[in-house]
Amino acid sequence: MDILHSLGLGFSVALSWENLLYCFLGVLIGTLIGVLPGIGPSATISLLLPSTYHLSPTSAIIMLAGVYYGAMYGGSTTSILVNIPGEAASVVTCLDGYQMARQGRAGPALGIAAFGSFIAGTLSLGGLMVAAPLLAKFALRFGPPEYFSLIFLAFSILIYLASGSMLKAIMMAAAGVFTGAIGTDFITGEPRFNYGSLTLSDGFGLVPVVMGLFGIAEVLENIERKVERADVLKTKFKGLFPNLQDWKKSLAPIFRGTFIGFFLGILPGGGSVIASFASYAVEKRVSKHPEAFGKGAIEGVAGPESANNSATGGNFIPLMTLGVPANVVMALILGALMIHGIRPGPMLIQEQPELFWGVVTSMYIGNGMLLVLNLPMIALWVRILLIPYNLLFPLILLFCVIGVYSLNNNIWEIIIMLMFGIIGYLMRRFKYEAAPFVFALVLGPIMENAFRQSLLMSEGSFSIFFIQPISCVLLVAGMILFFIPLLPSFKRRRFEENI
Amino acid sequence: MPKHNRISTIFWICIALAICIESLRLGPGSLSNPGPGLVPLGCGLILGIFGAIVFVLSFKKGGEAGEPLWKFGTRWKKMIAIAVSITAYAFLIDLLGFHLVTFLWMIYVCWGIGEMRWKNAILVSIITTFSSYLLFEHYLHINFPRGFLRF
Numbered sequence: 001m002d003i004l005h006s007l008g009l010g011f012s013v014a015l016s017w018e019n020l021l022y023c024f025l026g027v028l029i030g031t032l033i034g035v036l037p038g039i040g041p042s043a044t045i046s047l048l049l050p051s052t053y054h055l056s057p058t059s060a061i062i063m064l065a066g067v068y069y070g071a072m073y074g075g076s077t078t079s080i081l082v083n084i085p086g087e088a089a090s091v092v093t094c095l096d097g098y099q100m101a102r103q104g105r106a107g108p109a110l111g112i113a114a115f116g117s118f119i120a121g122t123l124s125l126g127g128l129m130v131a132a133p134l135l136a137k138f139a140l141r142f143g144p145p146e147y148f149s150l151i152f153l154a155f156s157i158l159i160y161l162a163s164g165s166m167l168k169a170i171m172m173a174a175a176g177v178f179t180g181a182i183g184t185d186f187i188t189g190e191p192r193f194n195y196g197s198l199t200l201s202d203g204f205g206l207v208p209v210v211m212g213l214f215g216i217a218e219v220l221e222n223i224e225r226k227v228e229r230a231d232v233l234k235t236k237f238k239g240l241f242p243n244l245q246d247w248k249k250s251l252a253p254i255f256r257g258t259f260i261g262f263f264l265g266i267l268p269g270g271g272s273v274i275a276s277f278a279s280y281a282v283e284k285r286v287s288k289h290p291e292a293f294g295k296g297a298i299e300g301v302a303g304p305e306s307a308n309n310s311a312t313g314g315n316f317i318p319l320m321t322l323g324v325p326a327n328v329v330m331a332l333i334l335g336a337l338m339i340h341g342i343r344p345g346p347m348l349i350q351e352q353p354e355l356f357w358g359v360v361t362s363m364y365i366g367n368g369m370l371l372v373l374n375l376p377m378i379a380l381w382v383r384i385l386l387i388p389y390n391l392l393f394p395l396i397l398l399f400c401v402i403g404v405y406s407l408n409n410n411i412w413e414i415i416i417m418l419m420f421g422i423i424g425y426l427m428r429r430f431k432y433e434a435a436p437f438v439f440a441l442v443l444g445p446i447m448e449n450a451f452r453q454s455l456l457m458s459e460g461s462f463s464i465f466f467i468q469p470i471s472c473v474l475l476v477a478g479m480i481l482f483f484i485p486l487l488p489s490f491k492r493r494r495f496e497e498n499i
Numbered sequence: 500m501p502k503h504n505r506i507s508t509i510f511w512i513c514i515a516l517a518i519c520i521e522s523l524r525l526g527p528g529s530l531s532n533p534g535p536g537l538v539p540l541g542c543g544l545i546l547g548i549f550g551a552i553v554f555v556l557s558f559k560k561g562g563e564a565g566e567p568l569w570k571f572g573t574r575w576k577k578m579i580a581i582a583v584s585i586t587a588y589a590f591l592i593d594l595l596g597f598h599l600v601t602f603l604w605m606i607y608v609c610w611g612i613g614e615m616r617w618k619n620a621i622l623v624s625i626i627t628t629f630s631s632y633l634l635f636e637h638y639l640h641i642n643f644p645r646g647f648l649r650f
Contacts, residue, residue, distance in 0.1 A: 054641075167556075170545065174546045174549070175511075175514075177542050188534070192525060192535050192539070219581065220581065223578060390615055393608075394613055394623070398605060398627055401585060401588055401589075402601070405592065405643075406641045411592060411593070414585065415586065415589055418582060418586065418589075429503070430506075451533075451538065452538070455530055455531065456533070459531045460529060462530075
């Protein structure tokens with residue numbers, strides 16, 4: 001009954017015309033950027049952050065969540081039709097989706113991607129509804145040592161899963177924590193590294209930094225090289241509904257993908273990209289015909305597409321219950337909540353039930369909207385690829401500049417954004433990832449607070465992190481992940497070759 | 500990409516050094532009473548130590564060569580133009596006002612950097628300036644500077 005009551009509350013919030021509008025806007029923008037290569041959900045959420053200042057927190061999160069899971073839907077369209085992944089979580093869909101399209105089976109591939117995404121997205125929301133309140137109750141036992149250890153574990157997983165060099169990911173995490181420390185020390189009130197600047201008295205704002213690192217850097221990188229544009233007019237597709245045989249082959253991968261995506265999504269540091277690759281690997285392993293993978297196996301589309309959507313539901317669990325984001329997109333959503341003075345944690349579901357249940361139920365509605373948006377309008381989305389980049393990049397730049405300026409009417413924030421844009425561009429050229437930096441920038445102050453409070457509590461003894469059982473388990477798990485790559489078999493692969 | 504790594508790590512090691520010096524000046528405190536410099540000092544040390552490891556590893560043989568850092572004759576001029584135009588936008592917005600500077604800036608970015616035709620650039624600039632007025636000023640009620648023309 002309790003959950004029915006909560007669902008009723010959630011739907012009453014999500015079905016208000018205002019939230020429906022923002023949900024629709026979110027999934028529409030998400031699909032759009034999912035289709036467009038060269039701009040991903042992190043960049044888009046960064047661009048949209050300033051506009052959320054003027055919305056209610058619930059509407060803001062409904063819209064930003066819509067962008068995230070909408071991008072997962074949109075990304076599959078271009079992967080299947082033109083072999084260009086709109087965003088990273090759809091890379092693996094290219095392998096079999098595009099082969100299906102070449103064999104004249106683009107329709108069933110698109111159909112199973114959309115239906116699989118819908119089923120997985122909806123099921124993972126069920127998981128979110130059940131798991132989040134349970135985890136929130138458990139998280140009430142968390143004190144500063146547990147939070148420090150949990151964030152350490154999150155960093156370890158994020159660094160371990162970094163696509164490039166782990167050494168560089170560690171460096172970026174350290175740089176991010178340091179950047180988060182700039183401003184005013186929250187315990188002593190002393191200014192830190194701001195050198196009398198009023199703009200920096202509260203530190204670097206999240207919005208100028210992420211808009212620079214993701215928005216401006218993206219444009220600078222793309223303007224330097226020619227962005228790949230596909231000859232989409234040559235692609236033909238018809239009959240979007242998969243046949244009975246397709247469904248038979250796809251149902252098990254969809255459910256397995258949902259399961260894998262949900263649990264990988266919960267893990268701090270986990271996300272849609274890992275979920276889609278893991279699902280593909282599992283499907284290939286369990287298949288009786290692994291040789292068909294890469295040549296147009298529908299299971300290779302159904303599994304990963306379900307997994308990446310399911311992961312988005314799982315991602316919200318650590319954010320909403322522990323206040324610890326699972327990945328960089330969730331870190332940005334945490335930033336949006338903090339902008340509104342909301343600090344997610346174990347009490348969020350009790351203190352802000354409209355926010356939690358409103359966002360969860362809006363995702364059911366958003367998933368339905370996406371099905372309608374994606375299936376009948378696929379031809380339109382594909383034509384979006386024809387938008388020339390010399391029209392797109394001025395719009396992105398303008399949105400960045402106005403968005404940042406609109407926060408405080410402070411021109412120095414535009415300059416800060418530009419500075420981080422150049423840094424972000426150089427980071428890309430020198431193969432340093434921005435994700436650990438932004439993750440650390442958001443979580444750094446929380447981690448520092450937990451660390452210093454723990455030391456104050458224990459009068460300077462590190463044993464506090466090991467005496468508390470939850471903290472000990474989390475810290476040891478983090479340390480194992482941190483040191484696994486030192487083993488000889490991992491060492492060459494992760495430490496040296498990727499540098 | 501050993502050359503890239505050497506250049507980038509020298510930069511990071513310098514930054515790490517500066518962070519450590521400034522953190523020590525702020526005061527790291529003690530473990531029982533951590534000061535404002537403690538965590539930044541830790542960050543500086545991690546950045547410096549791992550930067551040094553990457554630097555040393557960059558002398559090992561092998562590894563991909565990486566793209567050349569600077570390709571002359573390509574589009575680097577556009578990147579500089581973008582950076583300069585954003586800086587100019589920031590410093591002219593109070594003087595010229597939001598609408599005028601946005602309109603002029605968009606024309607420059609579309610025509611000068613994006614190589615659009617004149618007519619298209621003007622059309623896009625008009626549409627985007629008007630749309631940004633609708634979204635930010637009319638809908639989100641943000642007050643932007645009017646400039647000397649009070650426009």
